[in-house]
Amino acid sequence: MLALKMNNPEFTEALSDKWINYALNHSEPIPKILVDLERETHQKILHPRMLSGPLQGRLLSLISNLINPQNIIEIGTYTGYATLCLAEGLKENGIIHTIDNNEELVNIQEYFFKKSVFKNQIKNHLGAALDVLPKLSDSFDLAFIDADKINYLAYFEMLLPKMKKGGLIISDNVMWSGKVMEKADVQDQSTIALQQYNEKLKNDPRIKSVLLPLRDGLTLSWVR
Numbered sequence: 576m577l578a579l580k581m582n583n584p585e586f587t588e589a590l591s592d593k594w595i596n597y598a599l600n601h602s603e604p605i606p607k608i609l610v611d612l613e614r615e616t617h618q619k620i621l622h623p624r625m626l627s628g629p630l631q632g633r634l635l636s637l638i639s640n641l642i643n644p645q646n647i648i649e650i651g652t653y654t655g656y657a658t659l660c661l662a663e664g665l666k667e668n669g670i671i672h673t674i675d676n677n678e679e680l681v682n683i684q685e686y687f688f689k690k691s692v693f694k695n696q697i698k699n700h701l702g703a704a705l706d707v708l709p710k711l712s713d714s715f716d717l718a719f720i721d722a723d724k725i726n727y728l729a730y731f732e733m734l735l736p737k738m739k740k741g742g743l744i745i746s747d748n749v750m751w752s753g754k755v756m757e758k759a760d761v762q763d764q765s766t767i768a769l770q771q772y773n774e775k776l777k778n779d780p781r782i783k784s785v786l787l788p789l790r791d792g793l794t795l796s797w798v799r
């Protein structure tokens with residue numbers, strides 16, 4: 576009977592939600608500013624699903640606190656939820672650079688960044704990441720890639736020389752709603768790009784990677 580239920584999408588989705596809620600209830604409380612930002616994103620933004628979820632956000636915060644980075648780079652700000660989570664682990668004088676090319680999101684980003692205790696540590700860059708990254712002279716302890724999937728490989732290759740030895744690159748959405756596990760249609764360039772990216776991270780000798788099936792998939796790549 577349980578096996579039959581597990582094959583039911585509605586049952587597995589409910590089970591997943593139950594597990595996630597239990598995990599959240601037994602994890603560190605979510606800061607109020609993030610609760611407010613999540614609510615604002617769902618009320619005002621067209622695709623709120625792109626927001627980093629609360630459980631993923633707590634994981635990003637924990638990783639950042641473990642590393643205690645001087646410099647973080649984030650590609651894909653969206654409304655700034657992950658930015659604020661990552662900022663929680665910064666050194667006292669540390670900086671997080673975050674890049675996004677969507678002008679329509681700037682107001683909500685800046686509103687919540689200015690309300691945050693990390694307001695003086697966040698440097699917001701508006702523009703294409705492939706144009707902005709070469710202009711950043713900092714070396715980074717931690718990187719978070721969560722932008723257009725077609726350019727993931729390009730972002731990775733551009734980031735790697737800027738990463739400190741022992742640094743960590745986190746890549747989001749690498750499961751792509753499970754589409755990476757199937758043969759992709761030739762026109763589905765995002766899925767094809769992610770399949771190639773996942774193979775690259777698995778086999779690249781410059782890093783050591785693990786793919787976590789959390790939410791839509793996170794890959795952690797430690798820079799050797």
